[in-house]
Amino acid sequence: MIPTAFGYTKAGSVEEAVAALREHGDEAKVIAGGQSLLTLLRLRFVSPTALVDLGGVAALRGVRDAGDALVIGAMTTHDALVNDPLIREHAALMAAAAATVGDPAVRHLGTLGGSLAHADPAGDLLAVVVALDAQLTVVGPGRTRTIPASEFFVDYLQTALAPDEVLTEIRVPKLTGWGVHYEKFQRAAQAWAVVGVAAAVRSSNGSIAEARIGLANMAPTPVRASAVEQALTGGERTKEAIVAAAAAATEGTAPSSDLSAQADYREHLARVLTGRTVTTAAGL
Ligand SMILES: Cc1cc2nc3c(=O)[nH]c(=O)nc-3n(C[C@H](O)[C@H](O)[C@H](O)COP(=O)(O)OP(=O)(O)OC[C@H]3O[C@@H](n4cnc5c(N)ncnc54)[C@H](O)[C@@H]3O)c2cc1C
Incomplete structure (x- = not known):
């Protein structure tokens, strides 16, 4: 099927993404790798007024060392999780689970943030962030809050994210040597x-x-x-x-x-x- 018509904004920063979500109201949606959202659009399970594309927000990609934790950008792909040296050393459970997600094409496009925000309980990385007691950072208009993974998933395909919030970072404690x-x-x-x-x-x-x-x-x-x-x-x-x-x-x-x-x-x-x-x- 063909999706209903929607507006499109390519954000260059998290602030721009949040502003675009605000401007388009509750019916706008973020698009990350599109691996889950495109199916929903084609089936018309969702009909957003606008898509806000995070693909150009470089700051949301990659993994950094934050002492006793790793901080992973929401736009980091499954493939990057599998291959990142910091993830392999300190959060190897995440690399192991990401390696089982779909096929290589899905892993190259799909993102950690997209998996978590989509909140399908069958998602492999959801079980990991809950097991690791991850903390999720979300940014909305003029506010940033941290949500424990145990409180982020509220029901089937539903999260604690407000319509004008973007998931930006996932912080996981290092489990080196486990x-x-x-x-x-x-x-x-x-x-x-x-x-x-x-x-x-x-x-x-x-x-x-x-x-x-x-x-x-x-x-x-x-x-x-x-x-x-x-x-x-x-x-x-x-x-x-x-x-x-x-x-x-x-x-x-x-x-x-x-x-x-x-x-x-x-x-x-x-x-x-x-x-x-x-x-x-x-x-x-
Ligand atoms: C053929 C196929 C097989 C798959 N197999 C598996 C599998 O075995 N295991 C598995 O776990 N997954 C699987 N997936 C899903 C895959 O992991 C997707 O990458 C993931 O579900 C969504 O990530 P995405 O970046 O593509 O998000 P998108 O599809 O772009 O977005 C998904 C949802 O999250 C929201 N969103 C995305 N990013 C953010 C953000 N930063 N802030 C706020 N909201 C956001 C979007 O608005 C949308 O509602 C499969 C998908 C396909 C197509």
Whole structure:
């Protein structure tokens, strides 16, 4: 289908983008890589009055070292996340998950900020930012605020962003030296997760000192597997102990039934994949 007519502004800065969003009112939309938005436009699921293009805002691309954290520009592509040396060293879980997003074309165009703002709970990077306790910076007219990832996703395809706000940066704490793994169950190669699990594990003297686990597509928003994290913390670093802890992976989840899977099958996948993902992250 052909989208309805819309205006177009190519922003040169975040301020220009915010001003354009304000000018066009609630029905304007930001466009980043267009990998999700173009489909919605063509299907006429959304009919914005105007698109505000962030493609020319160079300041929103790239990764910088901020001491105990990395700060990632919202327009950083999935491919850049996979290959960035800082990400690979200090936030390897993000690189691992980004490597599974779609196909090479999608990874070269799609952005971290676009994935998060689109807020599809099957998105691979949503589970990662929730697991890593990322902080998201958003800029609106005359204001900047920071939103914890745990509060950014409010419902299916809905975030805490106001219509005149732009997501600019994602700050993730460095987990240097942690074991990490991302695994998803897909119906076909290069597809969205039926269920995905992101895990980061810090081991010490044969035990698991800390674990962070995020689940994709187990609720209308990404979910933290807190019960599993608690069961693992301070426990033995063995496959048996991890599989036992993973039995709690469905606590706090609300999976849907759809064409890809029934809810109870998703629960089964969450338990199995959590066991498998944490075992690999723990180096076993
Ligand atoms: C064939 C295909 C396969 C895919 N497979 C996967 C997959 O396996 N896993 C996965 O996670 N994703 C997958 N995707 C989606 C991909 O990750 C997209 O890149 C992502 O969902 C959106 O990023 P984008 O930069 O293209 O955003 P866009 O499509 O441009 O925008 C998406 C939404 O976010 C808003 N937005 C974008 N940037 C900002 C910002 N900085 N501030 C405020 N709002 C903003 C837009 O207004 C829009 O509502 C796939 C997409 C395709 C086409």
